[in-house]
Amino acid sequence: MQSIDLIAMLPELVLLTVACLLLMTVFMNEPQASDEDIFYAPRGTELAYKISLALLLGLSFAFGLQAVDQPVHAFNNLFVVDALSSILKSVACLAVFVTLVYSKQYLIDRGLFRVDFIVLTLLALMGQCVMISGSNLLTLYLGLELLALPTYALVAMKRDSALGTEAAMKYFILGALASGFLLYGMSMLYGATGSLDLDEILKAVGDQRINRLVLAFAVVFIVSGLAFKLGVAPFHMWVPDVYQGAPTAVTLMIAGAPKVAAFALLFRLLVGGLLPLTQDWQPMIMILAVMSLVIGNLTAIAQTNLKRMLAYSTISHMGFMILGMLSIFDEHAYSAALFYAVTYVLTTLGSFGLLMILSRKGYECETLDDLKGLNRRHPWMAFIGLILMFSLAGIPPTVGFAAKLSILEALIDSEHLYLAIIAVMASLVGAFYYLRVVKCMYFDEPIQTAPIEGGLVVKTIFTLNGLFVLLCGIFPATLMALCLSAMSTTLLS
Amino acid sequence: MILSYSIWLPIIFGLIILFTGSDNSKGYVRIMALIASLISFAATLPLVTGFDTSTAAMQFVEQVSWVPRYDINYFLGVDGISMWFVVLTAFITVIVVVAAWEVITVNVSQYMAAFLILSGLMIGVFSSLDGLLFYVFFEATLIPMYIIIGVWGGPNRVYAAFKFFLYTLLGSLLTLVAILYLYNVTDTFNILTWHKAKLDIVEQVLIFGAFFMAFAVKVPMWPVHTWLPDAHVEAPTGGSVVLAAIMLKLGAYGFLRFSLPIAPDASQYLAPAVIALSLVAVIYIGLVALVQADMKKLVAYSSIAHMGFVTLGFFIFNPMGVEGAIVQMISHGFISAAMFLSIGVLYDRMHSRQIADYGGVVNTMPKFTAFAVLFAMANCGLPATSGFVGEFMVILAAVDYDFLIGILAATALILGAAYSLWMTKRVFFGDVGNQHVAELTDINAREFLIMSVLAIFTIGMGVYPKPFTDVMHVSVIELLKHVAVSKL
Numbered sequence: 001m002q003s004i005d006l007i008a009m010l011p012e013l014v015l016l017t018v019a020c021l022l023l024m025t026v027f028m029n030e031p032q033a034s035d036e037d038i039f040y041a042p043r044g045t046e047l048a049y050k051i052s053l054a055l056l057l058g059l060s061f062a063f064g065l066q067a068v069d070q071p072v073h074a075f076n077n078l079f080v081v082d083a084l085s086s087i088l089k090s091v092a093c094l095a096v097f098v099t100l101v102y103s104k105q106y107l108i109d110r111g112l113f114r115v116d117f118i119v120l121t122l123l124a125l126m127g128q129c130v131m132i133s134g135s136n137l138l139t140l141y142l143g144l145e146l147l148a149l150p151t152y153a154l155v156a157m158k159r160d161s162a163l164g165t166e167a168a169m170k171y172f173i174l175g176a177l178a179s180g181f182l183l184y185g186m187s188m189l190y191g192a193t194g195s196l197d198l199d200e201i202l203k204a205v206g207d208q209r210i211n212r213l214v215l216a217f218a219v220v221f222i223v224s225g226l227a228f229k230l231g232v233a234p235f236h237m238w239v240p241d242v243y244q245g246a247p248t249a250v251t252l253m254i255a256g257a258p259k260v261a262a263f264a265l266l267f268r269l270l271v272g273g274l275l276p277l278t279q280d281w282q283p284m285i286m287i288l289a290v291m292s293l294v295i296g297n298l299t300a301i302a303q304t305n306l307k308r309m310l311a312y313s314t315i316s317h318m319g320f321m322i323l324g325m326l327s328i329f330d331e332h333a334y335s336a337a338l339f340y341a342v343t344y345v346l347t348t349l350g351s352f353g354l355l356m357i358l359s360r361k362g363y364e365c366e367t368l369d370d371l372k373g374l375n376r377r378h379p380w381m382a383f384i385g386l387i388l389m390f391s392l393a394g395i396p397p398t399v400g401f402a403a404k405l406s407i408l409e410a411l412i413d414s415e416h417l418y419l420a421i422i423a424v425m426a427s428l429v430g431a432f433y434y435l436r437v438v439k440c441m442y443f444d445e446p447i448q449t450a451p452i453e454g455g456l457v458v459k460t461i462f463t464l465n466g467l468f469v470l471l472c473g474i475f476p477a478t479l480m481a482l483c484l485s486a487m488s489t490t491l492l493s
Numbered sequence: 494m495i496l497s498y499s500i501w502l503p504i505i506f507g508l509i510i511l512f513t514g515s516d517n518s519k520g521y522v523r524i525m526a527l528i529a530s531l532i533s534f535a536a537t538l539p540l541v542t543g544f545d546t547s548t549a550a551m552q553f554v555e556q557v558s559w560v561p562r563y564d565i566n567y568f569l570g571v572d573g574i575s576m577w578f579v580v581l582t583a584f585i586t587v588i589v590v591v592a593a594w595e596v597i598t599v600n601v602s603q604y605m606a607a608f609l610i611l612s613g614l615m616i617g618v619f620s621s622l623d624g625l626l627f628y629v630f631f632e633a634t635l636i637p638m639y640i641i642i643g644v645w646g647g648p649n650r651v652y653a654a655f656k657f658f659l660y661t662l663l664g665s666l667l668t669l670v671a672i673l674y675l676y677n678v679t680d681t682f683n684i685l686t687w688h689k690a691k692l693d694i695v696e697q698v699l700i701f702g703a704f705f706m707a708f709a710v711k712v713p714m715w716p717v718h719t720w721l722p723d724a725h726v727e728a729p730t731g732g733s734v735v736l737a738a739i740m741l742k743l744g745a746y747g748f749l750r751f752s753l754p755i756a757p758d759a760s761q762y763l764a765p766a767v768i769a770l771s772l773v774a775v776i777y778i779g780l781v782a783l784v785q786a787d788m789k790k791l792v793a794y795s796s797i798a799h800m801g802f803v804t805l806g807f808f809i810f811n812p813m814g815v816e817g818a819i820v821q822m823i824s825h826g827f828i829s830a831a832m833f834l835s836i837g838v839l840y841d842r843m844h845s846r847q848i849a850d851y852g853g854v855v856n857t858m859p860k861f862t863a864f865a866v867l868f869a870m871a872n873c874g875l876p877a878t879s880g881f882v883g884e885f886m887v888i889l890a891a892v893d894y895d896f897l898i899g900i901l902a903a904t905a906l907i908l909g910a911a912y913s914l915w916m917t918k919r920v921f922f923g924d925v926g927n928q929h930v931a932e933l934t935d936i937n938a939r940e941f942l943i944m945s946v947l948a949i950f951t952i953g954m955g956v957y958p959k960p961f962t963d964v965m966h967v968s969v970i971e972l973l974k975h976v977a978v979s980k981l
Binding site for chain 2: 375379383386390395396397401402405406408409412413417420421424425427428431432435438439442443476477480481484
């Protein structure tokens with residue numbers, strides 16, 4: 001081990017250290033901490049929360065500055081730091097930061113504002129960072145599990161909620177199954193190529209002497225596992241239940257940052273390792289994408305629960321995103337998918353943030369009725385909600401349109417004209433249920449009349465979130481160029 | 494910079510009003526909106542004074558790189574075809590703001606802001622020379638209109654707003670695919686380059702079809718017109734005015750800017766079909782208008798019939814036909830606005846749009862009736878009103894193209910007279926229909942002002958249309974020359 005290895009991993013190490021320190025120190029100093037509820041530490045939690053926020057913001061900057069022209073391979077190429085990883089990690093940290101800001105009051109009201117919540121969140125983020133930087137099958141799998149295990153616990157955090165327990169159970173079983181799929185595929189890949197290193201695998205699968213049948217099986221299992229983790233149809237069954245059952249703060253933990261990590265996993269495995277097998281995995285991705293677009297959008301229409309609706313909307317958006325993987329080694333197409341993933345996460349943060357801000361003690365804002373008349377109650381919040389919904393629907397001038405545009409351009413460029421037409425027709429269907437949310441906010445009379453709580457900080461972040469979605473739609477050039485340059489430098493190596 | 498000012502001034506003012514106004518400061522909002530709309534209108538006037546009528550080239554051009562990654566440019570410019578629509582849009586916005594003065598009492602700031610933003614976006618559509626910029630503006634107009642119909646609309650407003658949005662989106666999404674396809678072929682979003690792009694007939698027909706989906710829905714042409722009566726009936730008066738006066742023209746304008754020059758062979762090849770659809774709109778929709786019991790619906794159907802004239806004029810590829818169609822578009826902008834405002838005046842007092850609820854309005858509202866009858870006459874194409882000029886030019890061109898088509902198109906004049914005059918008779922003349930009509934008060938100074946401005950333009954354009962036709966003449970000739978050359 002050399003010092004350069006440690007420097008490449010420094011931000012992650014800081015993250016891990018802080019998470020462990022928080023876990024050990026904070027509640028030890030807490031006089032009220034009792035054996036029954038060891039994690040209950042009101043004073044320390046506040047401190048831990050503030051430290052975490054500062055850490056996340058700092059890490060987001062640190063990762064952003066980490067952008068390098070030449071990828072750094074650390075620990076014998078177990079761990080890679082490149083332009084792609086720096087942008088994705090930066091977004092992931094930012095997403096967790098925003099999530100924590102939105103969820104504070106929500107968690108306090110539900111008695112979930114505890115040290116263990118924060119520590120689990122940080123550990124999940126650690127998993128995402130490892131996953132994003134993994135350039136070895138083992139690192140990728142390790143990162144994935146490090147993300148998954150704290151998330152299972154987070155979903156089950158509200159112990160007395162039947163819905164939450166059911167969601168956690170489902171998530172755990174299906175998630176374990178998916179991990180099993182992925183691991184099985186990876187082991188076959190290892191058997192066929194004799195290496196766990198993605199660069200070695202890339203070289204090996206190009207070799208004609210390798211048994212194609214084993215490779216084909218490996219690809220099937222890996223793609224299925226990935227599909228589970230991304231939540232694309234027909235492996236999407238867990239998504240609506242988990243989104244609905246988990247406390248909204250946790251839903252956002254699942255719906256936000258992990259999506260960029262999942263994109264990294266997809267990209268590293270399929271492009272970084274299995275590029276010569278595009279004929280094998282692209283048809284599968286195509287079917288997964290089309291099914292997600294159709295099932296996600298059609299089923300979302302029938303939902304009255306917003307969290308469930310957004311879950312189906314996620315399925316369709318993930319389908320849209322993976323359409324960008326259908327080009328053969330084209331940094332433009334991959335950067336379109338990257339752009340889509342990043343902007344989707346930012347929009348999702350806002351939509352769930354709105355739900356959390358509107359919730360209060362003893363009242364969950366989660367059905368369409370709860371949003372009725374928001375324009376009367378709080379015009380500014382309704383306006384931001386409007387921007388977010390139109391962005392999800394992909395209507396200009398929001399960023400959702402820019403994202404859809406870049407994916408469609410990539411599809412037409414790679415001569416998948418009919419897929420482009422299917423995709424736009426699916427977004428037409430999708431527009432309906434986003435419009436319905438806007439309808440509830442603007443056209444209907446309020447049912448709830450209680451004043452809207454939420455501190456200044458939360459509202460400011462929410463506003464910035466919404467304005468970013470709008471401004472990034474009007475001026476998408478910078479972010480697009482960033483994604484493109486990240487993708488080009490990554491692909492070049 | 495004139496075009497940028499025309500686009501962004503109303504949008505920025507709209508945002509300012511949205512964020513600073515509330516229902517506690519209605520007076521401020523109204524004054525502010527009036528000032529904003531007047532400034533925005535004034536900003537477009539240099540286009541008229543500075544326009545060079547001797548060239549078909551784009552004028553007032555601005556070009557700034559917007560998204561270098563896809564070579565998308567913020568590329569603006571107007572020619573003789575689009576110039577008047579920019580001015581018309583800003584003008585109609587002033588009318589809408591004044592018309593809403595006392596009528597809109599809830600969410601006033603949002604109402605005014607929506608119309609100002611919408612105005613800027615529509616001017617953006619008319620002046621974009623970059624395909625994607627056009628698309629962004631074209632689709633962004635849906636958002637304010639959706640809100641306008643849904644928030645301030647009638648009882649069935651939710652249905653109408655959804656139908657409006659989804660119908661239009663259906664068409665425009667296919668257009669997006671076509672725009673991206675053209676980008677893929679030509680490596681640019683520059684519309685002027687697209688005009689010169691070589692395309693084979695299959696590509697042309699498909700591209701024409703995709704654009705046709707968007708523009709035919711927007712115009713609207715039979716049989717994809719069904720969203721319009723719903724939208725018109727449910728929208729507030731201002732919404733109907735903008736919808737009829739400007740939004741429908743976005744589609745018609747799209748034909749001239751995209752379909753004809755980009756796919757000239759497909760346009761020639763498919764012209765008989767489009768002409769047939771236009772004639773159906775003119776005759777069948779005219780008959781439908783005749784049987785309407787709701788005044789707004791009647792005027793909505795009459796709009797569809799008049800827009801049928803416009804598409805007919807485009808697709809006979811004759812300078813007089815195309816010019817007549819554009820004149821018809823501008824004139825319909827004034828007349829339909831006036832018609833919907835007249836209905837609004839009655840609705841504000843009686844809260845009914847049913848023809849049967851009225852009768853003998855002339856006895857209690859003589860001044861108003863004078864205006865309303867004038868506009869009804871203009872709507873059916875009375876000579877010396879603007880309605881006559883466009884229809885006459887299109888009919889002349891149609892007769893020149895094919896005598897039978899000319900005859901069929903000319904029946905529109907009869908049908909138009911029938912439904913307009915019959916409605917006028919039932920609403921305005923005869924004995925006082927009921928107690929409510931007897932209690933009506935005549936229009937106030939504000940309403941008088943709007944009506945007279947529109948009346949002046951309607952008659953002025955009818956008597957002396959030369960300033961309008963002069964501006965478009967060279968551009969239309971150039972366009973038709975371009976369309977006559979095959980790309981194959």
